[in-house]
Amino acid sequence: MTQKSGRILAVDDNADILFALKLLLKPHVEHIVTSTDPTKIPAIMADDVFDVILLDMNFTKDAISGQEGFSWLEKILEIDPSAVVLFITAYGDVEKSVKAIKAGATDFILKPWQNEKLLATVSSAIKLRQSREEVKDLKSKQREMNTILDQPFANFIGISPGMQTVFNTIKKVAATDANVLILGENGTGKELVARALHRNSLRRDEPFISVDLGALSESLFESELFGHVKGAFTDAKADRPGRFEMAHGGTLFLDEIGNLSLPLQAKLLTVLERREVTRVGANKPRPIDIRLICATNMNLKQMASEDNYRQDLIYRINTVEVELPPLRERPEDIPVLAEHFLKIYSQKYKKKINRLSAKVIKKLTSYPWPGNVREFQHIVERTVIMSESANLEESDFQLSSVQVSTEGFEFDSYNLEEIERHIIEKVLRMNRGNVSKAAADLGLTRTSLYRRLEKHGL
Structure with missing residues (x-):
């Protein structure tokens, strides 16, 4: 001491x-x-x-x-x-x-x-x-948060048929321990689905641990997910539990599950089958009790047909599948989302903003939202910050000039990987190689765009 x-x-x-x-x-x-x-x-x-x-x-x-x-x-x-x-x-x-x-x-x-x-x-x-x-203290805060969230799908909003299907699936699945695979484009709210599943489950008072697998290097994968013991490698100065152990009793959310290499897929599958983890540098396995939720914007079944993804891992992680529709396919949700985010950011930045006019809603609805709800949220926040009047006009919403359409894009096939590569190349050229601007136009974070650049060898 x-x-x-x-x-x-x-x-x-x-x-x-x-x-x-x-x-x-x-x-x-x-x-x-x-x-x-x-x-x-x-x-x-x-x-x-x-x-x-x-x-x-x-x-x-x-x-x-x-x-x-x-x-x-x-x-x-x-x-x-x-x-x-x-x-x-x-x-x-x-x-x-x-x-x-x-x-x-x-x-x-x-x-x-x-x-x-x-x-x-x-x-x-x-x-x-x-x-x-x-x-x-953590459990108390978790209970407090659950009490404050006065709707079953807080911050997760939609009146469209596609979103109602998602909500109904969550209601049916939440109380079970079934593994769930959430599919959808970037920015559609996959983590919100995972949190809604956890919040409405029997594990609601236990930890919800989120891991972005796309941000983990091969060398860090085992240490981060399974933990390590002191001296297991150069920087291992103390015993450290991995994310599986931290989620024990609760929910583990693995985002970007499609980014795993085949060797890492095998290691993850072993843990899921045995329901135990062994810390790096240790010999004794530790039992784990978790509810697994995964998410990806990639077509795992197609990857499996091309021998880039293990079929048995897909079976293991998707007892139930939830597919989130992109925002462009649910225009009836635009007015509801606009009102929701306007309320949040008007309070945050202490501004009085009136309801949006029909002309503004029409402009927002006609835009394809390549970055989905995440892009929509950022646009509304930026508009509220820059606003000088209680009445927002069409010109106040500075939407990206890049439209996701086939106009100006010629594709030799319908292969999604090739289309993605083509669009990224096009947007990068339009922004003269500026990654930040290209990421904004594509509705991605810089990190996500860098991962795609690496994946396509750009």
């Missing part, structure tokens, strides 16, 4: 023991309170919060059986169910100490103690308490 950390309560009927504890712990902990009278425990705990409670097992009223210590342990845990209690006990009471741990104590300290061992035990107990509080 090199740095002061933790608040300690020590209760023992022997004043000399308390003096020795205070002398030893004071240089290492933030705050320590001592008492020779266990009946004062409730009052002390009502006035203060403690990370660790050191409790004598045998008080003068019951010097041998340790029953009084057990009674106070029970009382402490009633007051604070997450309390970390360390029993102070003599050598002859080891059997009772083990029983105490079963009753809810965290550990025990033997009298007479070894200073270094006692400090190490208290330090570990403080860290345990902090971990419990972090988990408790």
Whole structure:
């Protein structure tokens, strides 16, 4: 214990023991309170919060059986169910100490103690308490978020038949543990579907862990997903759980699942089949309990027919398939989305914006939205920021000059990969090689465009 950390309560009927504890712990902990009278425990705990409670097992009223210590342990845990209690006990009471741990104590300290061992035990107990509080806080925030979200598909809006089909599928599938594969173009809201599935599932109070597989290099894949142990490689300076372990009990969302190479597909399949992970550098596997949701904008079945994707992995990840329609195919959702985003950004930037006119809605509806809802959201936010009037006109919405249509594009085939390459080349030329502008025109992030440039060798 090199740095002061933790608040300690020590209760023992022997004043000399308390003096020795205070002398030893004071240089290492933030705050320590001592008492020779266990009946004062409730009052002390009502006035203060403690990370660790050191409790004598045998008080003068019951010097041998340790029953009084057990009674106070029970009382402490009633007051604070997450309390970390360390029993102070003599050598002859080891059997009772083990029983105490079963009753809810965290550990025990033997009298007479070894200073270094006692400090190490208290330090570990403080860290345990902090971990419990972090988990408790995260779960509380998750519940609070779920309460605030007053609709089943918060921020996920649509009245079109295509979106109603998506909502109905989510309702049917959410409460199950079925693996789900979400298909759709970039910007259609695949992660929103994944979060809606999690939020409406039995795992809603457990973690939702999202991983962008497209942003992971081959060398980082295993470490990030499966974790590693200290010394497994040069930069592994401590044990670290992977995303699978972090999602234990909850939902793991793997975005850009189509970007995995065949060797990585095999490793992922093994974990999904065995329901266990082995950290890099370790030998012992760890069981995992997750609900798996994956997403991609690629045609996995076509990739499998070309031997670029494992058919057995596709079967494993898509018990149920959800396909998100692009925004250009659901124009009836444009007015609803416009109202939704206008409300959000008007409040955010403290501006009063009236409802959009029919002319503005017509302009927005006629635009093909290559970047889908993500592009639409960014356009509305930018327009609100730049607005100088409560009434937004057609000219206020600066839409990209690049239209996704076949006009000006000649294709030798209907192969989507070739079409994508052709369009990217065309847009890059139009923007004179400026990747940022090309990404904006295509409705992509710079990272996503760079991945596609690498994929097509551009």
